[in-house]
Amino acid sequence: MSGPKQFYDYVDANQDSFIQRLSEAVAIPSVSTDPARRDDVHRMGSWLESQLNKYGVTTRAVPLGQQELEGKVLEYPPAILGRIGDDLSKKTVLIYGHFDVQPADKSDGWNTEPFQLHVDRESGKMYGRGSTDDKGPVLGWLNVLEAHHTLGLELPINLRFCFEGLEEDGSQGLDELIATEVAKGVEGWFHGVDCVCISDNYWLNTRTPCLTYGLRGIAYYQVVVSGPASDLHSGLGGSIYEPMTTLILLLGKLVSVEGRILIPGIYDGIAAADSSELQKYQDIDFSVADLEKIAGAPIALSEDRVTVMMGRTREPSLSLHGIEGAYSGAGGKTVIPSTVSGKFSLRLVPPQTPEDITKKVLSYIEAEFAKLNTKLKMKVELLGGGNPWVADTKHWNYEAAQRATEAIWGQTPNYTREGGSIPVTLTFAQNLGVNVLLLPMGRGDDGAHSTNEKLDISNFINGTKLLGTYLYEVANISAQK
Ligand SMILES: [Zn+2]
Incomplete structure (x- = not known):
C-alpha cells in the first residue's frame, strides 16, 4: 500500500x-x-x-x-x-x-x-x-x-x-x-x-x-417520408406510392443483419488493432455468456469473445430505434400513414466525427431514395451528435x-x-x-x-x-x- x-x-x-x-x-x-x-x-x-x-x-x-x-x-x-x-x-x-x-x-x-x-x-x-x-x-x-x-x-x-x-x-x-x-x-x-x-x-x-x-461517440438521425395530404384508407392501396413502404426500404439499406454498416466509406480511416491493443482485449475477463446475460438472451453476433467486445467498443455500429407516425395500437387499423419518420443512430469511434459521417449518411440515403423513383418527399437530418x-x-x-x-x-x-x-x-x-x-x-x-x-x-x-x-x-x- x-x-x-x-x-x-x-x-x-x-x-x-x-x-x-x-x-x-x-x-x-x-x-x-x-x-x-x-x-x-x-x-x-x-x-x-x-x-x-x-x-x-x-x-x-x-x-x-x-x-x-x-x-x-x-x-x-x-x-x-x-x-x-x-x-x-x-x-x-x-x-x-x-x-x-x-x-x-x-x-x-x-x-x-x-x-x-x-x-x-x-x-x-x-x-x-x-x-x-x-x-x-x-x-x-x-x-x-x-x-x-x-x-x-x-x-x-x-x-x-x-x-x-x-x-x-x-x-x-x-x-x-x-x-x-x-x-x-x-x-x-x-x-x-x-x-x-x-x-x-x-x-x-x-x-x-x-x-x-x-x-464511443454518437450521431443521431431522422428520415422523414411524406406524400398524401392526410392518413388514407388502405382501400386506396395499389394505386398510390406509400411513405411507410419507402421508409422501411430505406432503413433496410443501412445495416446488415450481422451489424455491418452498409453506408459507403463509413469505415474509412479506422485503424486495425495492433498487437498491444489486441492483447488488451485478450486480457479482459469477459465472455460471450456475460454479454448474453446482459442481453437476456443467447443472441451474440459471434461466438468469439474478442470479436463481440470489439464490436461493442472499438467498431462503429448502427441501430434503428423507432418509427414515428406509424400505427401502433391494438388490433388492426387499415390506414396508410401520410408522414412517417424513422430514427436511427450510429455509435462512432476515432477518427469518425458526426460532421464527417453525416456527409456520407446524407448522400447515401438521398441516392438510395432517388433509385426508388417514387413521387414521395424525403428529408434526412442529423438531430444531435458527440465525438x-x-x-x-x-x-x-x-x-x-x-x-x-x-x-x-x-x-x-x-x-x-x-x-x-x-x-x-x-x-x-x-x-x-x-x-x-x-x-x-x-x-x-x-x-x-x-x-x-x-x-x-x-x-x-x-x-x-x-x-x-x-x-x-x-x-x-x-x-x-
Ligand atoms: Zn452517473
Whole structure:
C-alpha cells in the first residue's frame, strides 16, 4: 500500500459512519429531470458543499442559469467547484462527479424504498437510488478527505473538484462553465490541472476491476417520408406510392443483419488493432455468456469473445430505434400513414466525427431514395451528435490507477472501452488538454438507472481506499519522473 497505514486503518474503523453518510445522501431525492424535485437537487448541492468545507476544501457554487419547464421558470442547480492544496511541487488532480440522480419510485419494481438506503449486511449490498451512480463514488472522495483532515495528514497532491447536478439531464451549462474557466487562464479554477479522474462508470463484470480509456461517440438521425395530404384508407392501396413502404426500404439499406454498416466509406480511416491493443482485449475477463446475460438472451453476433467486445467498443455500429407516425395500437387499423419518420443512430469511434459521417449518411440515403423513383418527399437530418474519446493508457495517470487497483483488489485491472458515451469526458480532455482516466468504483451488475440500484459495501470501502491510494500513486510516480 502506498498510502500511510493510518489512512487505511481510519477507513476500516469508520465504515459505519461512511455508510451512514451515504444514507443521508441517498435520502435527498435529487432527481434533476423532475421539476418537482428541483429544490432537492439544490439541497443536495448545498449538502455536498458543506461536507467539502468541513474538510478544508474551498468551494464556489457556480450558477448555471434558468430553464422553463412545464410553464415554470426553474433555477438550474449550481455546479460545485472545490479546491484544496496549492503546492507547486505537487501534481494537481481534477475530480469530476455528479450529485443528481435518475428518477425512481417504489412502484417501478423496487423491493425497498429507493430513497432510503437499504443496507443488507448478509449479502453485503446497499440498495438505493444514486448508491452507485454517482453518490457512492462522490462520497468515496469525501471519505478520503475526511480521513486526511481528521488524522491531520497532508494530501499527497493538490485537488480540484467539479461536481454537477444536471448530469442526468444533459449536463446543461457545464461545457460553457469549463470553457469559461479555461479561458480565464491563471485565474481559472482548473489552472494547473495535470490530469482528470472521473468515477462514474462500472466494471465490465462482477469479478474484475477495470480502468476505462475509451467511449464511443454518437450521431443521431431522422428520415422523414411524406406524400398524401392526410392518413388514407388502405382501400386506396395499389394505386398510390406509400411513405411507410419507402421508409422501411430505406432503413433496410443501412445495416446488415450481422451489424455491418452498409453506408459507403463509413469505415474509412479506422485503424486495425495492433498487437498491444489486441492483447488488451485478450486480457479482459469477459465472455460471450456475460454479454448474453446482459442481453437476456443467447443472441451474440459471434461466438468469439474478442470479436463481440470489439464490436461493442472499438467498431462503429448502427441501430434503428423507432418509427414515428406509424400505427401502433391494438388490433388492426387499415390506414396508410401520410408522414412517417424513422430514427436511427450510429455509435462512432476515432477518427469518425458526426460532421464527417453525416456527409456520407446524407448522400447515401438521398441516392438510395432517388433509385426508388417514387413521387414521395424525403428529408434526412442529423438531430444531435458527440465525438468519440480514447485516452493514451501509456500515461502516468493510468499507471497510478493500475498500481492502486493492484494494491487494493489484488488484481490487475482490465483495460476497457465502453460502447456508450459520457460527454463530459471529452469536454475535459479537449478543453484542458490533459489525460483523462475513468476509474470506476461499482460492479457491472449495480443497475445504475434501473430498479434496485445497489453498491456493494466492499466496493464502497475498498473503493474509498482505491481513490486514496490512486492519489498517493500519482504523487509517487511524478516524484520519480
Ligand atoms: Zn452517473
